[in-house]
Amino acid sequence: MASDKPVIVGNATGCLEVSTTVYPYTAWAVPWIHSAFENAAATITGVESAYRALVRKGVIKDEIRFIAFGGDGGTYDIGFQSLSGAIERGHRFVYVCLNNEAYMNTGIQRSGATWKGASTTTCPAGACIPGKKEFPKDLTKIIIAHELPYAAQASPHNWKDMMEKAAKAFEANGPAFINVVAPCPRGWRFDSSQTIQIARLAVETCIWPLYEYENGTWRLTGDSKRIAEGKKEKRPITDWLKSQGRFRHLLTEKWKHVADEIQAEVDRKWEQLKKYCEE
Amino acid sequence: MQPIAMNGDQAIAYAWKQVNPDVVAAYPITPQTIIVEAFSEYVADGLVDTEFVCAESEHSAMSLCIGAAAGGARTCTATASAGLAFMWEMLYIAASMRLPIIMAVANRALSGPINIHCDHSDTMGARDSGWIQIYGENAQEAYDNSIMAFKIGEHLDLRLPVMTNFDGFITSHSLENLSLLQDDDVKKFVGEFKAIRPLLDYRNPVTYGPFDPPDFYFEHKYQQVEAMSRAMPIIKKVADEYAKLSGRFYDIVEPYRTEDADFVAIAVGSTAGTLRSVVDELRAEGKKVGSLKLRVFRPFPDKEIIEALEGKKAVAVLDRAISFGATGPIFPEVRSALFDASERPKVVNYIYGLGGRDVSIEELKSVYNGLMTGRCDRVNYLGVRI
Numbered sequence: 001m002a003s004d005k006p007v008i009v010g011n012a013t014g015c016l017e018v019s020t021t022v023y024p025y026t027a028w029a030v031p032w033i034h035s036a037f038e039n040a041a042a043t044i045t046g047v048e049s050a051y052r053a054l055v056r057k058g059v060i061k062d063e064i065r066f067i068a069f070g071g072d073g074g075t076y077d078i079g080f081q082s083l084s085g086a087i088e089r090g091h092r093f094v095y096v097c098l099n100n101e102a103y104m105n106t107g108i109q110r111s112g113a114t115w116k117g118a119s120t121t122t123c124p125a126g127a128c129i130p131g132k133k134e135f136p137k138d139l140t141k142i143i144i145a146h147e148l149p150y151a152a153q154a155s156p157h158n159w160k161d162m163m164e165k166a167a168k169a170f171e172a173n174g175p176a177f178i179n180v181v182a183p184c185p186r187g188w189r190f191d192s193s194q195t196i197q198i199a200r201l202a203v204e205t206c207i208w209p210l211y212e213y214e215n216g217t218w219r220l221t222g223d224s225k226r227i228a229e230g231k232k233e234k235r236p237i238t239d240w241l242k243s244q245g246r247f248r249h250l251l252t253e254k255w256k257h258v259a260d261e262i263q264a265e266v267d268r269k270w271e272q273l274k275k276y277c278e279e
Numbered sequence: 280m281q282p283i284a285m286n287g288d289q290a291i292a293y294a295w296k297q298v299n300p301d302v303v304a305a306y307p308i309t310p311q312t313i314i315v316e317a318f319s320e321y322v323a324d325g326l327v328d329t330e331f332v333c334a335e336s337e338h339s340a341m342s343l344c345i346g347a348a349a350g351g352a353r354t355c356t357a358t359a360s361a362g363l364a365f366m367w368e369m370l371y372i373a374a375s376m377r378l379p380i381i382m383a384v385a386n387r388a389l390s391g392p393i394n395i396h397c398d399h400s401d402t403m404g405a406r407d408s409g410w411i412q413i414y415g416e417n418a419q420e421a422y423d424n425s426i427m428a429f430k431i432g433e434h435l436d437l438r439l440p441v442m443t444n445f446d447g448f449i450t451s452h453s454l455e456n457l458s459l460l461q462d463d464d465v466k467k468f469v470g471e472f473k474a475i476r477p478l479l480d481y482r483n484p485v486t487y488g489p490f491d492p493p494d495f496y497f498e499h500k501y502q503q504v505e506a507m508s509r510a511m512p513i514i515k516k517v518a519d520e521y522a523k524l525s526g527r528f529y530d531i532v533e534p535y536r537t538e539d540a541d542f543v544a545i546a547v548g549s550t551a552g553t554l555r556s557v558v559d560e561l562r563a564e565g566k567k568v569g570s571l572k573l574r575v576f577r578p579f580p581d582k583e584i585i586e587a588l589e590g591k592k593a594v595a596v597l598d599r600a601i602s603f604g605a606t607g608p609i610f611p612e613v614r615s616a617l618f619d620a621s622e623r624p625k626v627v628n629y630i631y632g633l634g635g636r637d638v639s640i641e642e643l644k645s646v647y648n649g650l651m652t653g654r655c656d657r658v659n660y661l662g663v664r665i
Contacts, residue, residue, distance in 0.1 A: 006481040010346070021489035031478040033349050034488035035372045039342035042334065046304065046346020047478050053301040053330035053352055060479060082342065085335030 002166035005065045006030070010044030012074035013037035014105045016098065038078040044068040045091035065170050066093040071182075072113035073103040076139050080112075087146045087175040094169040094176045097139070100184035108187040108246075112137045115207070116265070117258045118246045120187075125249040130258050135265055143177045144213045150176040152212035152221075157200040161222040165212055181208040189245020198243055204233070205240040206270040211277060218276040228274050237263040280459050287418040287450035288313030290457055291357065291383045291443070294425035295329075296321045297465035300381075301352035301472070304332040304343035308362040309395045310447040311385040315357060337362035341369035341380075348378035349487050351477025353429070355380065359447055360387035363401045367408070373440045374409025374503060376487055377475075379432035380440040382410075383425060386548065386599075387447040388634040396635020397447040399547065400600040402576075403608040409503050411441040411510055412577040414547040418455040421445040423527055426460070429469040430517045436509050438475060446549040448635065460525060468524055510578050532583045533572040536562060540569030542650040543588060543624075545613060546597040547573045550631075550638060554597075557643040568647050573609065581616035588613075590622040593650040597661075599632045606630075606658050631661035638662060 011017045011034040020027035021034065035043045044066050054060040070079055075097040083095060102120050103109040109122040116135045119125035123132040144151050150172035154162040162180065169176035181202045185192035202208035203223045210222040219225075226232035241247035241259055250259045285293065292314045295303065305315040315333075322331040330352075334340035337358050348354040358366060363384055373380050384402050388394040402412060411431065415421040424443040432441040445451065460468075476485045491499060514531060522528035535555050537543055546554055551572035561568045571587055573580070588594055594617070598607020605611070610628035617623055629646050632638045642662050649655030 008350075008478050008481060018490045021486055023489045023491045023495050026486035026489060028486055029484060031481050031484045032486045033346065033478055035342060035345050035376075036368055039339060039369070042339035042342035043346040045332075046302070046343035046348075047350035048346075049302045049304065049330045049332050049343060050347040050350030050352035050354075050477075051479055053328070053347075054350075054479065056328055056330070057301070062481075064479065064481060081335060082339045085339055088335070089332065 002163050003065050003170040005063050005170070007065045007067055008044070008047055010034070010040045010047065010066070010068035012040035012068070012070035012079055014071040014074055016069055016071070018105060037074050039082045040068040040070045040074060040079060041086040041093075041095055042082040044093050045086045045089070048091050048093050068093060068095045070095070070097055071105065072097060072099040072101060073111045075099075076112035076137060084146065087143065087148050087177070090174050092174055094166070094178065097177070097179045098182040099179055100182040100187060101136070102184070102187050104184045104187045113139065115262070117250050117255070117262055119249060120246070130249060130255040131246070138269070140177070140179045147216070148177065149174040150212070150214055152178050153208060153210055154178055154180045155199045155203050155208060155210060156180065156182070157196045157203065158210065158222045161210060168212070168214065187246070190243060194243070201235070201240055201243055204235045205237050205266065206234055207237065207240055207266050209270065209273055211273060218279070220274070220277045228277070237266055280461060282456040282458055284454045285418060285457050286313065286452050286454050287421040287445050288385065288452070289317050290418045290422035291425045292317035292321070293459065294422050294465070295355060296327055297460070297462045298353070298426065298429055298469055299327045299466070300329055300355050302330045302332065302344070302347035302354045303356060304334050304340045304347065304354070305356045305358070306334050306337045306340045306362060308337065308359050310387060310451040311357045311359040311362070311383065313451065314383060337365040338369060341366040341373065344380045345369060345373050345376065345378060348373070348380050349376060349478050351474030351479045353433075353472035355382065357383040357385070359385040360389055360395075360401045363405055364389060367405065370405055370408035370410060372488065375499065377438040377506065378440060379438050381425070381428045381432055382440065382442050383421070384442050384444045385447040385451040386444055394634040395447070397449050398599045398633045398635070402442060402444050403600040405442070406577055406608065409439065409507070410577065411439055411514070411575075413441065413443050413514070413575050414573070415443060415445040415450065416549055416552050416572065417450055418453065419457050419527070420529065421450055422457055422459065423521065423525065423529065426465055426468065427517050427521050431510070431514055433472060434513045435473070437506055437513055439506055439510065444548070449549045458525070458527070464524055468521070507578050511575070511580065514575055529574060531575045531580045532587055533574060534587045535570045535572070537569030537571060537587055539567060541567045541592040542647055543569045543571055543591050544595040544597060544643070544646050544650070545571040545573055545609070547576060547609070548599065550597060550599070553638065553640065554643060557640055557647070560640070561644065561647055566647065566651065576609070579612055579616070581619070584613055584616045585620045588617060588624060589620040591624040593625040593627070595627050595629050595646050595650050597629050597631055597646070601630055601633070610658075627655050628658045629661045630658065636662055
């Protein structure tokens, strides 16, 4: 729906790839390629390079769009180099990170996108350590630092906002990046009926602000815009922590200071983002 | 064409220029770098209309090649040593997707300690990745192999990636007088690239690289086995056609003065050439010696090796690489092939030239002396200070 042009899809190793292409079946009605975990960007830009070459040679005349999907493990961590390289080279493709804040395809292990205090199987909350010790890296801002034509954060609870961003990404004349919060019932420990509610909560608590960066301009969108304008309440981070089993331990008196640190960090980054979007 | 002086790297870039591939994606690494430098000049000067991508790593270069070849483009790249090692995972994927990517490898030692000079530990380590491996002896062969590789890998009965290997610095950087083909002849020889089920044909969508559970994976691997089993006659056929065009014929294995020889040494790459002059010197002394150049290592030419070596008294396999805890990598394969010979020669291993250690005529003579006198071990280390 976000593009009326034919699309070719690349996919990193992950839940999306495994669940949609169990040989001899495929759920994809468009050309699709998965080669490895860490190279969705390099692989799809290889297809895009073939496209450029064959257009130049007159073999292909149609306009085609290219999109790659990766999880946060394949994007924030092991695939980061190939994504950064592909964006720097200016390939025209859309990269979508489905960010469920951990390696969920292999279990529930920490990634560079895992929030501080989250309990995963490689950073479990124990008697001495309250889950992940570090804050996640802010990948969307790192990607924006590449000064690409378009980047955004989106959430599935606001599908219209996401669709508009995807449409802009497809039409950007160069690389485009969309980071989508993707609540994982299994990894985050909540009932799957709550998935969209949890995604909404991520935005309402400002732990996952909706914004876009378009040709040098930062802009808040959706609920985040309304919160910044004072038209909607900014909910406390405890609402977020309470909603998921992975943060349950942070609600105890022992680890309250970690919850406070998370709130402080969310507030700091939210104020910083608002400033970027005002300029 | 008049002979022209080029080094091995330039010769490969020139071959690619004549082929004019759709996509070249590469990352610079010594001693391969001259290939991508020279090719980028052809791109800059508009002598090719290739989409040339300077990737941020060899891993991404091979990933790009996979995407490009699956997209439907004639694709090639070049690497060496650590760069090849960094591509490792993707080598298997390229082969399993049956993508005829052509890759030139300037053979170089692997770290550590870091060393930029020639040995074969890089490509010997990649032997199980499903790529055809052809080794060139000099810049002329590097050029000729590069052209033949397209026709081999892209053959509709094969569709396999091909590595064209040659010795780093020894061949990559040494100037030679080369006989080059005319551009039109090269283009006619390799023909138009015919993409099979390309991703860019969006009206007929295909899924590349799905999740393959245990109930199919083994069969898919067996299909690679079958494809590889078809390679040898195709490599021979392409060599025949190339000989008609160029006057230069390259066999799978190339015996030299072996017919009546009792003692034979086997090598790949530039050492095969040195061995021939050693054979000539020893023959002048009346010694019944010969040599065998192993040109194609994957698929492995068991039959050709038996034909050439059956009934010899002793054979030395020269390996420019080690499999730690075992022997050199070519040695056990030659030995295994000869196990099926009716008259089995004694087969010993000489490991030599690691990290660019020079190999002299005298040392190679000592290999034959070892064979002739029986004063050699099962595994010998040539030219190392022990």
